[in-house]
Amino acid sequence: MATTVSNMTSSDHHADVVILGAGPVGLTIANYLGQCGVDVLVIEKLDQLIDYPRAIGIDDESLRVLQSVGLIDKVLPHTTPNHWMRFLTPKGRCFASIEPKTDEFGWARRNAFIQPQVDRVLFEGLQRFDNVRVLFSREVTDFSQEPSGVVLHMKKGDAPVETVRSRYLVACDGGNSFVRRTLDVPFDGKTAPNQWIVIDIANDPLGTPNIYMCCDPVRPYVSAALPHGIRRFEFMVMPGETEAELSKPENMRKLLAKVLPNPDRVELIRQRVYTHNARLAGRFRVDNILLAGDAAHIMPVWQGQGYNSGIRDANNLAWKLAMVVKGLADPSLLDTYELERRDHARAMIDLSVTAGHVLAPPKRWMGTVRDGISWLLNYVPPVKRYFLEMRFKPMPQYTRGALVAAEPALKRSPVGRMFIQPKVLTEDGRKVLLDDAIGNRFAVIAWGTDPTWGLSAEQVATWKALGACFIQALPSVQLDAGTVAPDGVIRIGDADGRLKEWFGNHPASVVILRPDRFVAALAIPQTLGAVCGQLGKVLGARGSAAGGRVSTVGEAA
DSSP states (O other): OOOSBOOOOOSEEEEEEEEEOOSHHHHHHHHHHHHTTOOEEEEOSSSSOOOSOOOOEEEHHHHHHHHHTTOHHHHGGGEEESOOEEEEOTTSOEEEEEOOOOOTTSSOSEEEEOHHHHHHHHHHHGGGOTTEEEEOSOEEEEEEEETTEEEEEEEOTTSOOEEEEEEEEEEOOOTTOHHHHHTTOOEEEEEEEEEEEEEEEESOSSOOOSEEEEOOSSSOEEEEEEGGGEEEEEEEOOTTOOHHHHTSHHHHHHHHHTTOSOTTSOEEEEEEEEEEEEEEESOSEETTEEEOGGGTEEOOSTTSHHHHHHHHHHHHHHHHHHHHHTTSBOGGGGHHHHHHHHHHHHHHHHHHHHHHHHHSOSSHHHHHHHHHHHHHHTTSHHHHHHHHTTTTSOOOOOSSSSSOOOOTTOTTOOTTSBOOOOEEEETTSOEEEHHHHHOSSOEEEEESSOTTTTSOHHHHHHHHHTTOEEEEEEEGGGGGSOOOOOTTEEEEEETTSHHHHHHHTTTOSEEEEOTTSBEEEEEOGGGHHHHHHHHHHHHTBEEEOTTSOEEETTOOO
8 A cells, every 4th residue: 555654746736635733633534534535635734743742531432433443453552441530639538430331332431541652553544545645744824715625835844835725624733723713713712820730751650540630729630540651640830830940850859749759760751731721613614624623622631521522523524524525415514513513512621621620629618618518429329420420421412413303202312322332243153343343334223123124225225325234133143043134234133132222212213323323313114214315305415326316315216
């Protein structure tokens, strides 16, 4: 396969999609589009991937996305599953512990990781694709939009200006996004009054697992065990302190003396001062330009959701871009990206700000109240479970967008929520995670029945033209009944009974999944044709029906 890193001397470049920024969000989108055969150009201002300390928490949703781009086996060795978070009082009492042990999406809900190592996996994953190129050391100087797409100009040092033409530009260029600022998109929110210094140490001098949020009223700090024997400490920077002062050996020793008996005996990797912001872009799309990751929203680190929110953006946007670029959907589908992602990004910002106030209350008396209330609530089982199981985390749920909304009377509808990922049995006897049986595509999954029964022949053809698969889910023992699956239908066995439980909890026996694993619609066999028709109109989707005529997905024969 062709190498993804390019030193092309031509002054002109062309791509279907240009991604500005080789961070985790841009690299994830590039990997997904690469799998779909979309021509992608990634432009990075720096001369290499960033290697300084950044995110340390990756959740189950993000791992599922990395699974979808075929890189999960290379990522997992750089993670620590079931990485609990514990809040401690100044005297060391644990007043709240976050220990979610469910795995409804196929992976542990909280995991430690070291971001540069996973970014490297994502970057190297691009080498699989001839249709993806990466250009380092390029600074975009200006851009403009035309009816056919976006034109950019960029420079590499003293070399001649290079011109790039693309249909779409995805700006993943960080919280200080050049693209967002040039478009004059508001970035409203607040900047925290205190900075924090992050210190990474090799050969962990503590060795204890998990992450501890130490609510010291004098100087709050965080102590986190990371993979490969690395320990991270984060200390609040007090008024009047500077990064230069704190980085002096004698001051670094004073900080570490709070947490280590021998602060001189450490192997320092690096330290860096961060400012915590909570900001949200006023728009995520301006014609053929889309904002993603930190360019669209930034948040404090306290729930580890900045990185994960960016990966959610990638998961939501990439499949829509692929459909539009390949002519399978109307460009209006891209409007659903902001419609679906913006409110949830705001919810995660609010959660992160709240967690920061728990760690470091704005007023000292608030910490005393916090400690007293938490001591009492620890003895109330429902409250304790609420924290242990991480029920406070707002899960993405889309009520508008690329979906067919459930009836208003149906409370807690799964439509717009991520579908579960249990283990399933394939017909050849393999036990795999559900997504590995589906692939990156739409899926019509029916419990016990033929998933094509309620569709016309033309509907089946048009959904197949979109790459959709039809799946019949059965109790595993029924795979050995000797019956033959309907033509074009994949049969899977419900290995652990979780699919049966899911369908049993909802008034529907057929679920339509989007490529990002969110539930697009529910039906029963007798209503499936009508529901698919509605979904096709919402998507503005098109596919080649039998006989070559182009028809709207869901159109009756």
